[in-house]
Amino acid sequence: MKHFAELSPAAERIVDAAEALVQQVGFNGFSYEDIAQKVGIKKPSVHHHFPTKVELVVVMTQRYTHRFREQLLRIEGIHPRGPDRLQAYAELFASTFANHRRLCVCGMLGAETDSLPEEIRAEVQRFFRINVEWLRDVILHGQEQQKLHKEPAAYDMAQLFLSALEGSMLVGRGLTDTQGPAAVTQTLFQAWQT
DSSP: OOOGGGOOHHHHHHHHHHHHHHHHHOGGGOOHHHHHHHHTSOHHHHHHHOSSHHHHHHHHHHHHHHHHHHHHHHHHHHOOSHHHHHHHHHHHHHHHHHTTTOOOHHHHHHHTGGGSOHHHHHHHHHHHHHHHHHHHHHHHHHHHTTSBOSOSOHHHHHHHHHHHHHHHHHHHHHOTTOOTHHHHHHHHHHHHBO
């Protein structure tokens, strides 16, 4: 299987197209024909770079998780306070949603978990595990700084925050008047901040 860091420019364009399609219609909603049309190549060329759709989506999900982790490190480098880190984290979701109501790649794949191959499910679980652990640490940091309430427990708050952001994107697609992740974040912050 390819590693996302070793992709040729042509393979990178295919992964970019797959990511956009997953954010819009999920794993089960697109075909290699859709990829070929989006990239402007023939379907056999897509198969040349990625023999199976599973391989393509695994590489895409690994790259997405890697890029997301880079954003988490950037947030840590810019924001010393726990609440500010949480706000910057929420803005990652808000900016994705602001782009034509796109969803988080792993949020969309997570909704399809029961119909996904094991290799993809493992990558989605990895993404969520990384995020919950990072959020837990940020919340603990905020609690130590006495900027966030001590209850509920940091791990529970982390799961709630991630679930609220992912869920707000899904609900936001159905309700055209919702503000999505931005509104949910403000509501939670009012309850959590000291």
